[in-house]
Amino acid sequence: MPGRLEGKIACITGAGSGLGRAIAGRFAAEGATIVAQDLRVGSAEETVGLLPDGDHFAQGGDVADPEAVAAVFAAIDERLGRLDVQVNNAGVDRLPGDGFDRMLAGEGAQIRLMEHAAFTRMLEIHAGGTFACTQGAVGLMRDGGSVITMSSIAGIAGWGPVHYSAAKGAILGFTRAAARELGAMGIRINAIAPGVIDTPMTAKVDDAMLAPMISMTPLGRKGTADEIASTALFLASDDSSFITGQWISPNGGIVTV
Ligand SMILES: NC(=O)c1ccc[n+]([C@@H]2O[C@H](COP(=O)([O-])OP(=O)(O)OC[C@H]3O[C@@H](n4cnc5c(N)ncnc54)[C@H](O)[C@@H]3O)[C@@H](O)[C@H]2O)c1
Incomplete structure (x- = not known):
């Protein structure tokens, strides 16, 4: 039986770790050719090495840098000539100067300790990166396509520090507005808003800090990258062919709006 993404070309940002690596593996197993993009190009190359044989390749670059993003899509155009699926997954939850460590040390609320540059850098990576990568991707979607953005329950319900929650909320607004513009081109765009998922990002967080969230989660555990x-x-597949401008939140039930 053919895979659900047989013959499709998919670009995944942040593909060198966690959710991006799991998505790359699943899409490739379903027949897609993968462009694995990551700030750390070596980790994207490692992801490509884990995939079944194909024309997959890795690309480096910071999604917050429009020139670096333009180079990624120029390479896709040159090597593969088109794109069908774009997953805007790259992201961080902490940044230097964001006051997280000082908050943990008992100095007070993180919002009072956060430097302005840390706030705007978070928006540049998540909202700016999502904008630039969507813009680059749709230019190569010659026969419709699917764009997936990566929000979070932080963007829906404020489960996160203010820079991260603001950035993840911005992604939801972007996704809704882009759906209105892109529908006429046969391009769908939807957001995933995960709860707490077991990846290297959450492995950095002390279990004691996550315990209250897990205890409020009806399913009583973290999610997996495979989920x-x-x-x-x-x-990404035609299973969602009439769905655009929406978010779906695999979160174990902690947020139910
Ligand atoms: N793990 C969770 O619980 C969770 C929950 C909700 C949302 N998310 C979101 O899912 C996405 C993936 O998270 P993860 O848990 O796999 O994290 P991760 O840290 O395991 O992987 C993130 C990847 O993104 C890359 N990256 C970071 N900044 C980049 C940039 N500027 N340009 C290009 N690549 C960059 C990193 O190098 C890394 O390989 C992120 O957007 C994150 O905010 C994660």
Whole structure:
């Protein structure tokens, strides 16, 4: 039986770790050719090395840098000539100067300790990166396509520091507005808003800090990267052919709006 993404070309940012690596693996197993993009190009190359044989390749670059993003899509155009699926997954939850460590040390609320540059850099990576990568991707979607953005329950319900929650909320607004513009081109765009998922990002967080969230989660555990890959596969494939401008939140039930 052909895979659900047989013959499709998919670019995944932040593909060198966690959710991006799991999505790359699932999409490739379903027949897609993968462009694995990451700030750390070596980790993207490692992801490509884990995939079944194909024309997959890795690209480096910071998604917050429009020139670096333009180079990624120029390389895709040159090597593969088109794109069908774009997953805007790259992201961070902490930045130097964001006051997290000082908050943990008992100096007070993080919002009072955060430097302005840390706030705007977070928006540049998540909102700016999502904008630039979507812009680059849709230019190569010659026969419609699917764009997936990566928000968070932080963007829906404020489960996160203010820079991260603001950035993840911006991604939801972007996704809704872009859906209105892109529908006429046969391009769908939807957001995934995960809860707490077991990846290198959350492994950095002390279990004691996550315990209250887990105890408020009806399913009583963290999600797995594979569970997010399943959601991404649904949104990338024709199984979701009438869905655009929406968010879906695999979160174990902690947020139910
Ligand atoms: N893990 C969770 O619980 C969770 C929950 C909700 C949302 N998310 C979001 O899912 C996405 C993936 O998270 P993860 O848990 O896999 O994290 P991760 O840290 O394991 O992986 C993130 C990847 O993104 C890359 N990256 C970071 N900044 C980049 C940039 N400027 N340009 C290009 N690549 C960059 C990193 O190098 C890394 O390989 C992020 O957007 C994150 O905010 C994660």
